[in-house]
Amino acid sequence: MDIEIVKKIEELKRKRKAVILAHFYQSPEVQDIADFVGDSLELSRKARDAEGETIVFCGVWFMAETAKVLCPQKTVLLPEQNAGCPMADMVTPDDVHRLRAEHPGAAVVCYVNSSAGIKACSDICCTSSNAVAVVKSLKESEIIFVPDQNLGHYVSTQVPDKRFILHSGFCPTHHRISPDDITAARAAHPNALVLVHPECPPGVVSQADFTGSTAQILDYATKSEQTAFIIGTEDGILYRLGKQNPGKQFYPLGGSMVCSNMKKTSLESVYRSLKDMQYQMELDKETISKAAVCLNRMFSVS
Numbered sequence: 481m482d483i484e485i486v487k488k489i490e491e492l493k494r495k496r497k498a499v500i501l502a503h504f505y506q507s508p509e510v511q512d513i514a515d516f517v518g519d520s521l522e523l524s525r526k527a528r529d530a531e532g533e534t535i536v537f538c539g540v541w542f543m544a545e546t547a548k549v550l551c552p553q554k555t556v557l558l559p560e561q562n563a564g565c566p567m568a569d570m571v572t573p574d575d576v577h578r579l580r581a582e583h584p585g586a587a588v589v590c591y592v593n594s595s596a597g598i599k600a601c602s603d604i605c606c607t608s609s610n611a612v613a614v615v616k617s618l619k620e621s622e623i624i625f626v627p628d629q630n631l632g633h634y635v636s637t638q639v640p641d642k643r644f645i646l647h648s649g650f651c652p653t654h655h656r657i658s659p660d661d662i663t664a665a666r667a668a669h670p671n672a673l674v675l676v677h678p679e680c681p682p683g684v685v686s687q688a689d690f691t692g693s694t695a696q697i698l699d700y701a702t703k704s705e706q707t708a709f710i711i712g713t714e715d716g717i718l719y720r721l722g723k724q725n726p727g728k729q730f731y732p733l734g735g736s737m738v739c740s741n742m743k744k745t746s747l748e749s750v751y752r753s754l755k756d757m758q759y760q761m762e763l764d765k766e767t768i769s770k771a772a773v774c775l776n777r778m779f780s781v782s
């Protein structure tokens with residue numbers, strides 16, 4: 481069954497002149513049919529530089545929106561219409577305008593995990609890979625960081641000379657991890673290094689051996705001479721870690737970390753997406769042009 485549907489996807493991909501992008505958090509079978517698998521920063525670059533006429537984005541809503549902002553002339557498809565991001569939904573443009581009014585001299589930095597509307601009213605975007613570099617590049621000494629309080633806090637520890645105003649958003653998948661989970665995981669796997677994503681709470685990040693984006697965690701584990709790792713980010717990365725590092729062991733932190741939205745996409749929905757050309761991302765011209773300024777400013781830094 482899977483072989484049949486993969487064949488149909490390949491045929492439709494040629495017919496639609498499509499490229500399939502998948503986030504590291506997607507399920508293994510979806511990662512395997514993608515032309516490129518990566519983290520938010522890599523996928524934004526791939527979307528920007530993609531050839532062809534159609535982009536199928538196997539991820540969540542804000543990722544497909546970002547691709548549309550970067551390639552407005554292309555058709556961008558999100559296979560699962562209801563694949564959203566609870567953290568992205570936690571901040572509204574009104575929140576950003578209110579924070580700007582309260583802190584008139586501050587620069588607004590938005591995490592890429594936000595809507596195009598938030599990008600359109602922010603000064604610069606960042607991903608978890610480049611957030612520290614983005615903030616360091618700014619002349620403003622005061623930073624409004626939206627929406628992830630945990631990534632914002634992590635960046636504040638790396639750039640201590642700036643003052644941060646953090647929005648209260650968080651990723652439910654990462655925010656539920658506690659320092660006790662690290663203690664239990666280290667007891668179960670005493671020789672393993674703990675690698676976590678900066679969307680985890682500060683008490684978890686401070687106890688980890690390494691903190692980085694999914695791409696940075698992958699790179700760290702691949703280059704490390706250690707052979708066992710406890711991974712504190714969404715479980716989808718475990719597939720890629722294992723594939724790229726046969727012979728090394730990877731254990732999920734906190735038992736398991738699953739983003740149900742990231743797991744909505746299936747081979748069936750990718751097939752339907754290409755067959756019916758759904759669900760197409762649509763944004764108004766003003767939002768595209770303002771959000772593009774915010775994203776391109778990030779690309780000029782990193």
Ligand code: SF4
Nearest residue numbers: 565566567651653739
């Ligand atoms: S893992 Fe967290 S930040 Fe990423 S899409 Fe899921 S809810 Fe959003």
